[in-house]
Amino acid sequence: MAITFYPDHGTILMCDFNTGFKAPEMVKKRPVVVVSPRRNNSQLCTIVPLSTVPPTPILDHHHRMNLASMPDSLTEKESWAKCDMLMTVSLNRLDRVADGRGVNGKRKYVSMKITPDDFKAIRTGILFALGLNSLTEHLP
Numbered sequence: 001m002a003i004t005f006y007p008d009h010g011t012i013l014m015c016d017f018n019t020g021f022k023a024p025e026m027v028k029k030r031p032v033v034v035v036s037p038r039r040n041n042s043q044l045c046t047i048v049p050l051s052t053v054p055p056t057p058i059l060d061h062h063h064r065m066n067l068a069s070m071p072d073s074l075t076e077k078e079s080w081a082k083c084d085m086l087m088t089v090s091l092n093r094l095d096r097v098a099d100g101r102g103v104n105g106k107r108k109y110v111s112m113k114i115t116p117d118d119f120k121a122i123r124t125g126i127l128f129a130l131g132l133n134s135l136t137e138h139l140p
Contacts, residue, residue, distance in 0.1 A: 083125030
């Protein structure tokens with residue numbers, strides 16, 4: 001089910017890459033971090049995908065996520081932000097993260113924000129991926 005709100009930057013959501021993409025692009029459902037600012041009346045959102053497969057080699061456009069940034073259901077394995085795979089997707093592809101069951105037995109969904117340090121590292125990784133690493137010294 002698609003989200004019905006425009007997420008804040010730094011929010012972790014799930015993105016369905018099953019349709020319209022071809023390998024080596026992302027081709028399955030996976031967690032992502034929203035990096036675009038809130039936009040009124042937009043149906044598009046810019047995201048960075050997360051992966052549990054450590055990159056080989058680890059480069060400046062990769063970032064290992066802090067467990068404090070992750071919903072409980074995504075903490076079994078470490079996650080890596082793949083900042084070189086920055087993309088803009090329709091809100092129709094996005095949903096909240098299923099995070100276990102609530103006290104009533106119904107599935108619980110969350111849309112939480114990552115830590116400020118992780119968000120800064122992802123922004124820095126994006127600049128490296130785009131060849132704009134000289135701008136990293138100006139990030140707050």
